Amino acid sequence: MTIEQKITDIVANAIQQLYATAIPTEQIQLQKTKKEFEGDITVVIFPFVKAARKSPEQTGQEIGNYLKQNEPVIQSFNVIKGFLNLSISTAYWLELLEKINTEKNFGFKAADESSPLVMIEYSSPNTNKPLHLGHIRNNLLGFSLGEIVKANGNKVVKTNIVNDRGIHICKSMLAWQKYGKGETPESSGLKGDHLVGNYYVLFDQKYKQEVSELMAKGQNEEEAKKNAPLMLEAQEMLRKWESGDKEVYQLWQTMNGWVYVGFDQTYKKLGVDFDCIYYESETYLLGKEKVQEGLEKGVLYQREDGSVWIDLTAEGLDEKLLLRSDGTSVYMTQDIGTAKMRFDKYPIDKMVYVVGNEQNYHFQVLSIVLDKLGFSWGKDLVHFSYGMVELPEGKMKSREGTVVDADDLVDDMVATARETSQELGKLEGCTEVEAENIARMVGLGALKYFILKVDPRKNMTFNPKESIDFNGNTGPFIQYTHARIKSVLRKAQEQGIVIPSKLDVNCSLNEKESGLIQLLADFPSIVNQAATEYSPALIANYIYDLVKEYNQFYHDFSILKEENKTVKELRLLLSENVAKVIKSGMGLLGIEVPERM
RNA sequence: GGUCGGGUAGCUCAGCUGGAUAGAGCAACAGCCUUCUAAGCUGUGGGUCAUGGGUUCGAAUCCCAUCCUGAUCACCA
Numbered sequence: 001m002t003i004e005q006k007i008t009d010i011v012a013n014a015i016q017q018l019y020a021t022a023i024p025t026e027q028i029q030l031q032k033t034k035k036e037f038e039g040d041i042t043v044v045i046f047p048f049v050k051a052a053r054k055s056p057e058q059t060g061q062e063i064g065n066y067l068k069q070n071e072p073v074i075q076s077f078n079v080i081k082g083f084l085n086l087s088i089s090t091a092y093w094l095e096l097l098e099k100i101n102t103e104k105n106f107g108f109k110a111a112d113e114s115s116p117l118v119m120i121e122y123s124s125p126n127t128n129k130p131l132h133l134g135h136i137r138n139n140l141l142g143f144s145l146g147e148i149v150k151a152n153g154n155k156v157v158k159t160n161i162v163n164d165r166g167i168h169i170c171k172s173m174l175a176w177q178k179y180g181k182g183e184t185p186e187s188s189g190l191k192g193d194h195l196v197g198n199y200y201v202l203f204d205q206k207y208k209q210e211v212s213e214l215m216a217k218g219q220n221e222e223e224a225k226k227n228a229p230l231m232l233e234a235q236e237m238l239r240k241w242e243s244g245d246k247e248v249y250q251l252w253q254t255m256n257g258w259v260y261v262g263f264d265q266t267y268k269k270l271g272v273d274f275d276c277i278y279y280e281s282e283t284y285l286l287g288k289e290k291v292q293e294g295l296e297k298g299v300l301y302q303r304e305d306g307s308v309w310i311d312l313t314a315e316g317l318d319e320k321l322l323l324r325s326d327g328t329s330v331y332m333t334q335d336i337g338t339a340k341m342r343f344d345k346y347p348i349d350k351m352v353y354v355v356g357n358e359q360n361y362h363f364q365v366l367s368i369v370l371d372k373l374g375f376s377w378g379k380d381l382v383h384f385s386y387g388m389v390e391l392p393e394g395k396m397k398s399r400e401g402t403v404v405d406a407d408d409l410v411d412d413m414v415a416t417a418r419e420t421s422q423e424l425g426k427l428e429g430c431t432e433v434e435a436e437n438i439a440r441m442v443g444l445g446a447l448k449y450f451i452l453k454v455d456p457r458k459n460m461t462f463n464p465k466e467s468i469d470f471n472g473n474t475g476p477f478i479q480y481t482h483a484r485i486k487s488v489l490r491k492a493q494e495q496g497i498v499i500p501s502k503l504d505v506n507c508s509l510n511e512k513e514s515g516l517i518q519l520l521a522d523f524p525s526i527v528n529q530a531a532t533e534y535s536p537a538l539i540a541n542y543i544y545d546l547v548k549e550y551n552q553f554y555h556d557f558s559i560l561k562e563e564n565k566t567v568k569e570l571r572l573l574l575s576e577n578v579a580k581v582i583k584s585g586m587g588l589l590g591i592e593v594p595e596r597m
Numbered sequence: 598g599g600u601c602g603g604g605u606a607g608c609u610c611a612g613c614u615g616g617a618u619a620g621a622g623c624a625a626c627a628g629c630c631u632u633c634u635a636a637g638c639u640g641u642g643g644g645u646c647a648u649g650g651g652u653u654c655g656a657a658u659c660c661c662a663u664c665c666u667g668a669u670c671a672c673c674a
Contacts, residue, residue, distance in 0.1 A: 026614095034617065044616055046654065056654085082654085083617060126674075163674070307672060316600090317670095324672040331674050360601065361669050387602085388668080395667095424636065442636085454610060458603070459667070466608090470636055472622040473610080480636045488633050541611060544621080555629095555638045597636075 002521070003041070003073065003088065003096075004030050011043055014066035021051035032518070038078055039085030040518060046082045056082035093514045094503045094570070100520050100577050101501055107524040107584065109153030117155040117347055120146050122354035123272070126163045127259040128172045129197035129398060131266050131406035133389050133462060134356070137451050140590060141386055142354040143272040144452060144536040147588045149352075152531040157346055160274045161338050164256055165281040170237040172196050173251050174230065175203035185258050191265065191407065192258025201398070206230055242328065269410050271444070271590055276345075278338050284329045287337025290373055291322050299372045310369055320365050335366055339375055351377050352534075357385040357457070384534050387459035389451075404464055413468065414443030420470055426597055441592045442476050448591050449475030453540035473544050475591055478582060481547045481554075482593040485579040488559055492572055495560070499573050504566035512553040516574055519546050523581050527588070536589055543585040550578050 008028045015023045027047045033039040045060045052059040060079035067074050067086065075089040100106050122142020125131060131139075142158070150156045176183070176199040185192045207230045214224035225231065240248040267273065291308055294300040300310050300322060308323035322332055329337075342348060353363060363383035370378025388395065396403045418439035421427050427435040450468045454460045470476040492499065509517075522542065530538040559575060562568040583593050 029616075031616080037617080042617090046616070049654080081617060166674075168674075305672090321672055326672080328672085330672070334674090356668090357602070358668055359674090362674090364601095385602090390667090420636070424634095426634075426636080450609095458610090461609070463609085466623090469609095469623065472636095474622080474636085476636055477622095480634080484634055484637085491633060537611090541621095544611090548621080551637060552639095554633080558633065560633050596634080 003092065006071065006073070007041060007043070007067070007086070010067055010071050011063060013070070014063045015048055015051060018062055018066060019048070019051040019053075023048065023051065033085045037080060037083075037085050038087065040088045040514065041086045043084040043086065044082065045079075045084055049082070060084040088514070090507070090509045090514070091505055093509055093517045094505065094507060096521055097517045097570075097574060097577065098501060098503060100517075101573060105584070106520075106577075106580065107527045108151040111150065111153050111155050115153055115155050116349035117157065118149050118350045118352060119157045119159055119342060119346060119348050120149065120352045120354065121159045121161060122146075123160045123267075123274070124163065124355065125160075125263060126168060127193075127196070127256050128168045128200045130191070130193040130262060132396065132398070133404040133406065133409060134396065136270065136406050136409070136447070137386060137389050137460075138354055138356070139267070139270055139272045140448055140451050141384070141456055141536060143270075143590045144539075144588060145352065145354065145384065145534060147590065148527065148530045148536060148539070151527050151588060157275045157348075158273065159342065160277045161283070161334075162277060162279045163334075164279045165241065165252075165284070167234060167238050168200070169252065169256075170234045170241065171203040171207075172200040173248075173255055174234050174237055175199040175206065176255065177251065179206075185261070191262040192260070193262030193266070194405075194407075195262075196255055196259050201401075203230065203234075266406055266410075269407070269444075271592075278341060280334050280338070283337035283341050284334045285337065286340050287333035287335070288323065288327075288329055290336045290340050291333060294322075294373050310365075310372070312365060312368060315368055317361075317365060317368070320369070322369070331362070332366060332369065336369065336373065339370055339378075343375060343377075348377055350380070350382065352382040352384050354384045354386070357387055359383075360385055382534070384456070386456040390459055390461050392461060392463050392465075404462065410444065410447065412443075413447045414440050416467055417441075417443035417446065417470070417476070421597070430596070438594045438597050441594050442470070442479055442597060445475030445479050445586075445591045445593075446470055447475075448589060449478065449540060452536045452589050453544070455537050456535060475586075476597075478543055478547050478586060479591075479593050480597055481550055482579055482582045482586075483595060483597040484554065485550075485575045485582075486595045488575060489572070489579070491560055497560075497568075497572065499576060500569055501573075503570055503573065507566040507570050509570070510557070512549070512556060513570065513574060516546075516549055516553060516578060519549055520577055520581055523585065530588070539585050539588050543582060546578065546585075547582065550575075 007030060008025055011028050012023055012025060015021055029044040029047065031042050031044065033042045043063065045056045045063065048063070049056050049059050052062070057079055060082065064077035064079060064084050068077060073089050073092045074086050076087045078085050120142060123135065123139050125135060146156050146158045179202060180199065183195065185195055188195060207228055210228040210230055211224045214227060215221060219227065237248055241252060291300060295302060295308060300308050302308050305325040306327065307321060307325040309319050309321055311319050313319065320332065321330060323329060355363065360383065367378055367381050370381065390396070391402060393402070421435065421439055421442070427438060430438070446468045453473065526538055526542045530536060557571065559568065559571040562571060586593050
């Protein structure tokens, strides 16, 4: 039972005793006491004044008195306006810290056999271009959500659906075939995904040329776009692919292979991974089957031209296409097939799709479609819908070359971290390998934290001209604090100090210390909230608060030079546990923390 | 036009299940290293919380309207 629950109960009793009124516990509002007032926990009195028929101040006094008499943990109180500020006893805080210290995975719940299985789909790249900043947000959010859901006692399966087929893939294949002169990653030294991406861009350029030529000859834009030879060729290529043309298929395999090697490097660099990867080329046919089933069941209907639709007007939505008139599949079809494949393999209790908010409508429809097709989890699938990453000028546009490449960005961040470390002379005495590993952690930490600290639902702005900060509310600031604590702990060990797990009950506590313990104690509920709200940002902001508070404490009080032994031990134990929570919290964001930096 | 988001300091963002004088960081300026890591700490300036109404003891937070902005409404993915 937490102190908050305890106080809530006693406040309810107090109101019952003092005013003979039963008050629902939801009406008992507790909050942390603001810094400028004395106390740790504050009870908001306003909701009770009606029952008390007294002024807020008087009511507060009466309830305060009752609490103090009936709960030894409450040491003193004061009432300011309608707020009852309670000071909690030192003994309570010390015990709380001891308890936190005993839990190695403090704040985390372990999953067992009977835990629900949550599948999280994220990343979901197209194989025609390299990953960019938008994908980075997706990948970081997906990975972090996985960690958070896991930490809340669920089994998690991370999955990825690779969009490896379709007209867009054929475009880069065609461009390579026509203009590539046999270029390979080996021959050019380019990363495979970048190489393929170049041909996708090239296709677009050549295609635009053709379109404008046709328009010059008198065709309107729509006609020209349809009739451009390159587009016709690409479509022909897709048909050949679908009919299993050997040459096309081989080209497709070769080029996708290049891309996968590139993606794997990027994923590895980002520190994200998957438990199972699906490929659209392997699932889209299954989707078609499932659509046929739906047709037979009468859930779907076929038009005269052979196209298959679902009518969602009863749900307030439109009619939605599931199969084209020529029998080829669309986006939705593939999702249905992938869903079936996953469902066959895993006992999925909850499915989470990490996909941008531009696809809100798609998932609204998908949920209903899956439900109608008989997937038990279809109805309450979660579309984790996150906002776009925008540049100061607006949306990133690959055709205009304004995309921020994922590999470049990570490399830049690591390089900046490396330079900063050198400038500050922080890594003297480290081996080159250690120094490089720290630069990697810090550079990546800066990028990851920058992205994850903002509310995922909101669009965010990234300014490539202003590099991501390393000071203030940033990943490196948090990592730095962790390194600092570790440094103190190392020194303590060198001095032969053994940090006790039991503290002297007579140990005194200053405000920073009790405040830190109180913050530490919040961690489990933050972890829980992050899962129910699907928000890594909550974790990020919490850790920042904790770290900010710790740095003030660190600045104001010395630890190893403290003369009072019990106080010194307390501060060490406190520091150790702050480091522990920093590390596990950052772990939930997929951010590593160094021992020194 | 329909549907769904978003509008908080010069900039990037917290706060949004209603509670005290709306918070951080960056940028600017001024301080703090013979003391456990200054990637830190302290201070100053900076706000009609888009606008107008409403509900309430109390509204950045809830409701309504308006304005601005984004996404979406494809036989694209």
